[in-house]
Amino acid sequence: MPEWIRVADLAATPPGSVQVVRAGRYDVALFNVAGNFYALENACPHQGGPIAEGWVEDLTVTCPWHAWCFDLRTGDMTLGQFAWIARFEVRVEDGGVFVATEPVERA
Numbered sequence: 298m299p300e301w302i303r304v305a306d307l308a309a310t311p312p313g314s315v316q317v318v319r320a321g322r323y324d325v326a327l328f329n330v331a332g333n334f335y336a337l338e339n340a341c342p343h344q345g346g347p348i349a350e351g352w353v354e355d356l357t358v359t360c361p362w363h364a365w366c367f368d369l370r371t372g373d374m375t376l377g378q379f380a381w382i383a384r385f386e387v388r389v390e391d392g393g394v395f396v397a398t399e400p401v402e403r404a
């Protein structure tokens with residue numbers, strides 16, 4: 298069972314916002330896309346680029362360093378299955394945004 302940590306107030310994370318939060322041992326990029334939250338480790342698997350500073354379009358984030366693209370829902374690279382970013386579960390409760398302190402295990 299993952300532990301959860303409150304990382305932000307819901308009111309401070311409006312749609313379109315991105316912020317870097319700390320969840321356990323990880324720096325996590327927390328995206329609010331149209332009211333839905335997605336959380337990926339803030340380190341691109343290519344060379345560690347800050348994914349929170351990437352370009353978000355629909356449900357894809359593009360790394361700001363060399364433009365690798367990832368699906369916000371899964372962390373999977375969109376152009377091939379040879380790379381991915383660790384993904385974290387997010388839940389909203391009592392006016393707060395909570396992130397799991399360990400990434401989702403991949404099948």
Ligand code: FES
Pocket residue numbers: 341342343344345346360361362363364365
């Ligand atoms: S560091 Fe992200 S694409 Fe190179």
